[in-house]
Amino acid sequence: MELTTILAAAATLLGGLYLFYSYRFTYWKRRGVPFPKPLPLVGNFGFVLTGRKVFTTALKEMALPFKEKGYCGVYQWTKPLLLVWDPEMIKQIMCKDFSSFHDRGLPADKHDPLSQHLFNMGGNKWRNLRNKLSPTFTSGKLKLMFPLMRDIGVELSAQIAEETKKAETHELKINTLLSRYATDVIGSVAFGIQCNALRDQENEFFIMSRSIFRPSPAQFVRFFLETIHPKLGGLLPFWLILSNVHRFFINLMKDTVEYREKNNVERNDFVQLMMQLRKADLASIDPENHVELNPGVMAAQGFIFFIAGLDNISNTVAFALSKLAANPELQDKVANEVRDVLRQHDGELTYDALKKMDLVNRTALEALRIWNPVGLMLRKCNATTRVGDLTIEKGQVVFIMAQIAAMDEKNFPDPTRFDPDRHLPEVKETRHPYTFLPFGEGPRICIAERFALLEMKLALAMLLRDFVFSNGPGHKGEVELDPKALFPMPKDGFVLQVTARA
Numbered sequence: 073m074e075l076t077t078i079l080a081a082a083a084t085l086l087g088g089l090y091l092f093y094s095y096r097f098t099y100w101k102r103r104g105v106p107f108p109k110p111l112p113l114v115g116n117f118g119f120v121l122t123g124r125k126v127f128t129t130a131l132k133e134m135a136l137p138f139k140e141k142g143y144c145g146v147y148q149w150t151k152p153l154l155l156v157w158d159p160e161m162i163k164q165i166m167c168k169d170f171s172s173f174h175d176r177g178l179p180a181d182k183h184d185p186l187s188q189h190l191f192n193m194g195g196n197k198w199r200n201l202r203n204k205l206s207p208t209f210t211s212g213k214l215k216l217m218f219p220l221m222r223d224i225g226v227e228l229s230a231q232i233a234e235e236t237k238k239a240e241t242h243e244l245k246i247n248t249l250l251s252r253y254a255t256d257v258i259g260s261v262a263f264g265i266q267c268n269a270l271r272d273q274e275n276e277f278f279i280m281s282r283s284i285f286r287p288s289p290a291q292f293v294r295f296f297l298e299t300i301h302p303k304l305g306g307l308l309p310f311w312l313i314l315s316n317v318h319r320f321f322i323n324l325m326k327d328t329v330e331y332r333e334k335n336n337v338e339r340n341d342f343v344q345l346m347m348q349l350r351k352a353d354l355a356s357i358d359p360e361n362h363v364e365l366n367p368g369v370m371a372a373q374g375f376i377f378f379i380a381g382l383d384n385i386s387n388t389v390a391f392a393l394s395k396l397a398a399n400p401e402l403q404d405k406v407a408n409e410v411r412d413v414l415r416q417h418d419g420e421l422t423y424d425a426l427k428k429m430d431l432v433n434r435t436a437l438e439a440l441r442i443w444n445p446v447g448l449m450l451r452k453c454n455a456t457t458r459v460g461d462l463t464i465e466k467g468q469v470v471f472i473m474a475q476i477a478a479m480d481e482k483n484f485p486d487p488t489r490f491d492p493d494r495h496l497p498e499v500k501e502t503r504h505p506y507t508f509l510p511f512g513e514g515p516r517i518c519i520a521e522r523f524a525l526l527e528m529k530l531a532l533a534m535l536l537r538d539f540v541f542s543n544g545p546g547h548k549g550e551v552e553l554d555p556k557a558l559f560p561m562p563k564d565g566f567v568l569q570v571t572a573r574a
């Protein structure tokens with residue numbers, strides 16, 4: 073082939089690509105939706121390749137120039153993605169028009185058993201599973217589970233006392249200890265095992281749980297392909313996806329179920345509740361959308377409980393403690409509430425005592441508002457719908473950026489100031505309810521909201537009863553976020569000085 077023919081073919085190909093991408097990148101303009109300028113090929117997602125920005129921070133920065141509009145479009149590579157933060161539009165997407173936005177558009181792939189969990193599932197299968205699992209999170213069930221959690225809270229306090237004594241300046245990376253606490257809690261209630269991550273950092277369960285957040289290269293490729301098209305990830309052979317972490321969690325659930333069945337073991341935890349549901353399942357009346365609770369599907373639920381219940385909890389509690397360390401007066405106030413309520417309960421940190429600790433509750437909520445562990449929520453439009461002044465087309469993925477409203481001066485004056493009183497009923501009344509959604513809203517709201525708050529409050533109450541937290545010589549000011557993490561993670565941890573409370 074002559075050189076001129078090759079050059080002509082290359083020029084035609086490049087020209088074609090140029091026209092294709094130029095047209096793709098007019099999607100938002102044609103719809104009158106404001107958008108930041110995209111770059112060829114990468115759209116607005118070039119920051120993912122440089123790895124210099126936290127995912128949620130980068131999206132927030134793209135949205136802020138259009139703050140008053142309440143929404144904007146971006147290009148995830150070449151795919152149009154809608155970001156929404158207007159509270160009324162959020163309400164419509166999450167609640168009023170839920171039937172048009174019931175899924176997240178994430179893959180629940182039958183070749184990857186651990187992907188078949190509530191967070192990923194869609195449509196009627198999701199509804200079927202959600203209806204089955206919801207009763208496991210009632211206050212009655214949580215009350216029964218509470219003693220298992222409290223035992224781990226006691227261990228946390230003992231471990232902190234021990235490690236503080238060893239540390240020269242009595243400083244500790246408090247988020248690491250809280251992460252070990254959260255591992256033990258989820259291991260106990262979701263997998264029914266005592267993992268002892270608090271005592272033993274070499275513990276297999278703890279190591280495996282940390283690996284969840286470090287995907288293998290094959291999983292990374294799969295994730296990347298799925299962001300382009302959900303079906304592309306499924307093209308990879310499934311043995312590439314089943315990492316040792318996957319096998320570990322599936323076998324763990326299988327062994328636990330078998331052991332309990334064989335030995336008639338009963339324990340107040342999620343495993344027990346799912347085993348009971350499995351029996352009731354046999355009489356399912358909706359065979360088409362029926363989700364069999366076999367050990368693989370049970371392991372998938374335990375797995376998502378794990379992913380959702382580790383860093384979300386540990387970092388938010390650590391953040392709350394860091395804010396209390398910076399404000400000793402507020403810390404004393406919260407600690408006094410803990411002491412006063414405990415006095416009314418004969419010194420026992422019970423479920424009922426914890427329920428009465430209103431300031432502890434508001435402290436956890438305020439930490440959720442500013443730290444905002446989840447960052448954004450996902451919905452995929454399944455029927456073209458008018459939302460506010462915008463038509464959202466079928467197939468459009470929407471990122472709900474509730475954090476923008478939660479850090480908006482209009483809704484929360486002086487938004488970076490840590491102030492639990494913002495969550496007093498009379499103050500709450502003055503703002504739109506959809507400006508603060510740490511657990512989401514509507515039918516797909518976090519199924520474990522009450523459980524998560526209980527776990528956070530238990531840690532806060534236990535630690536403020538026993539210790540005083542302050543900023544020691546290792547304090548470096550506001551904590552820096554790890555740019556490589558998908559969700560907010562402290563780059564160097566929350567280092568606090570800990571002394572026993574008199």
Ligand code: HEM
Nearest residue numbers: 190191377380381384446449511512513516517518520524
């Ligand atoms: C501080 C802790 C937590 C926060 C801030 C949090 C927040 C959230 C958010 C924002 C969502 C998405 C809601 C939506 O799209 O509307 C969600 C969903 C979910 N969370 Fe949590 N979560 C936490 C802890 C937990 C824990 C401990 C568990 C399990 C034990 C859990 C299990 C789930 C599940 C299964 C879903 C999917 C629900 C569905 O689609 O039906 N979360 N969570």
